[in-house]
Structures are given as C-alpha cells and as structure tokens.
Amino acid sequence: DVKVTQSSRYLVKRTGEKVFLECVQDMDHENMFWYRQDPGLGLRLIYFSYDVKMKEKGDIPEGYSVSREKKERFSLILESASTNQTSMYLCASSRTGWGTEAFFGQGTRLTVV
Amino acid sequence: AQSVSQHNHHVILSEAASLELGCNYSYGGTVNLFWYVQYPGQHLQLLLKYFSGDPLVKGIKGFEAEFIKSKFSFNLRKPSVQWSDTAEYFCAVIGAAGNKLTFGGGTRVLVKP
Numbered sequence: 001d002v003k004v005t006q007s008s009r010y011l012v013k014r015t016g017e018k019v020f021l022e023c024v025q026d027m028d029h030e031n032m033f034w035y036r037q038d039p040g041l042g043l044r045l046i047y048f049s050y051d052v053k054m055k056e057k058g059d060i061p062e063g064y065s066v067s068r069e070k071k072e073r074f075s076l077i078l079e080s081a082s083t084n085q086t087s088m089y090l091c092a093s094s095r096t097g098w099g100t101e102a103f104f105g106q107g108t109r110l111t112v113v
Numbered sequence: 114a115q116s117v118s119q120h121n122h123h124v125i126l127s128e129a130a131s132l133e134l135g136c137n138y139s140y141g142g143t144v145n146l147f148w149y150v151q152y153p154g155q156h157l158q159l160l161l162k163y164f165s166g167d168p169l170v171k172g173i174k175g176f177e178a179e180f181i182k183s184k185f186s187f188n189l190r191k192p193s194v195q196w197s198d199t200a201e202y203f204c205a206v207i208g209a210a211g212n213k214l215t216f217g218g219g220t221r222v223l224v225k226p
Binding site: 031033035040041042043044045048050056058059090092094096098099101102104105106107 | 117119122145147149155156157158159162164165203205209212213214215216217218219
C-alpha cells in the first residue's frame with residue numbers, strides 16, 4: 001500500500017511563529033504536492049515538486065515556502081504564521097506519467113492563534 | 114491556466130436516490146480527469162479516473178463518470194446511493210503538458226437513511 005505520512009494531525013501555533021509541516025512518502029514517487037483545504041474552496045495547490053530540489057509555485061504560494069532535499073520528503077514552511085493560514089493542509093504524491101493518480105496523506109489541521 | 118468548476122456545493126439525498134455531480138474543466142489540451150472522495154475523518158481517495166479510451170469510466174463502489182470532450186465535462190453518477198456514500202467529492206484535472214493537479218471546490222453529499 002502506498003503511504004503518505006504527515007508528521008502531525010493537529011497543530012496549534014502562535015502568530016509570527018515559523019511552522020514546519022513534514023510529509024514523507026514510501027513509494028519512490030517523483031511528484032509531491034502541498035494543498036490547503038478550506039470549506040467551499042476545495043483543495044488549492046500551494047507548491048509542488050517534480051524532483052529533488054525542484055519546486056514550482058501553485059495557485060496560492062504567498063506566505064509559504066517548501067523544501068525537498070530527499071525524494072521521499074517534502075516540507076512546507078510557513079515563515080511567519082498568520083491567522084489566515086489556519087486551515088487543513090494536505091500532502092500528496094504521484095508518479096510521473098500519463099494516467100497516474102495522486103495519493104494523499106491524512107492531513108494536518110493547523111490553527112494559528 | 115487550468116481550472117475546475119463543480120456546480121453544487123451541497124447535495125442532500127435519500128437512500129436509493131440517484132446521484133449526479135457536475136464537473137467542468139478549463140484546459141486547452143489533452144487531460145487526465147479524476148474524481149476523489151473524502152469520507153468523514155478519512156483521507157482523500159480515488160474513486161475513478163479517465164486518461165484515454167472509453168469516455169464512460171467505471172470506478173469503485175458503483176460510481177461512474179462520463180467524459181464529454183465537447184462540453185469539457187466529467188460528471189459523476191451513481192444510480193442508487195447508500196447512507197455510506199455521505200462524503201465530500203472532488204473533481205480534478207491534470208493536463209498532458211505538466212504535473213499540476215488542479216481540484217474543484219468540492220461537493221458535500223449527505224445521504225439520509
């Protein structure tokens with residue numbers, strides 16, 4: 001079974017803190033994604049990576065950065081957390097190629113107070 | 114830029130009723146299309162996908178979807194729903210030219226027993 005593991009299910013942070021969300025996949029997938037999920041807005045892509053050290057901005061990258069030093073690990077960084085970043089964050093991975101699907105982690109519910 | 118639009122935010126049905134969820138996408142080239150489902154408290158999982166061939170695609174749990182290229186649509190259907198189909202459903206598209214997986218806003222489906 002493909003497994004995408006996010007380090008925390010729930011996280012509470014203070015405004016201005018630097019926050020790290022970690023994601024690990026065990027299927028040697030080339031692509032990894034970070035989304036945020038908000039009611040009525042669906043999943044919005046923050047960043048994705050198609051190879052180690054490679055990254056591309058998604059639709060809402062402002063206020064976030066990412067790091068991919070190893071193929072299996074993709075980190076999302078909130079440099080200075082703000083209350084409007086309170087959300088559910090989902091990590092996903094997929095293999096490069098036509099018709100391949102993405103596999104998702106359980107999500108991290110982040111609350112910024 | 115690619116985008117996905119889901120027409121209904123909320124749908125309420127009784128058991129045994131038929132379900133149809135609309136999805137339209139915007140992308141100028143060849144696409145892969147997906148429907149994902151998120152049951153309460155669970156991670157997103159794939160229901161079905163289209164990447165080529167027969168435009169009528171069958172997925173898990175009795176779901177099917179029809180790709181109509183001329184209408185840029187990929188509507189999801191199930192002839193007779195069960196209480197266990199209560200979930201949020203997401204349509205997604207990835208274009209042939211890239212790795213970016215874009216989701217719609219989601220439709221929450223509540224099936225009353």
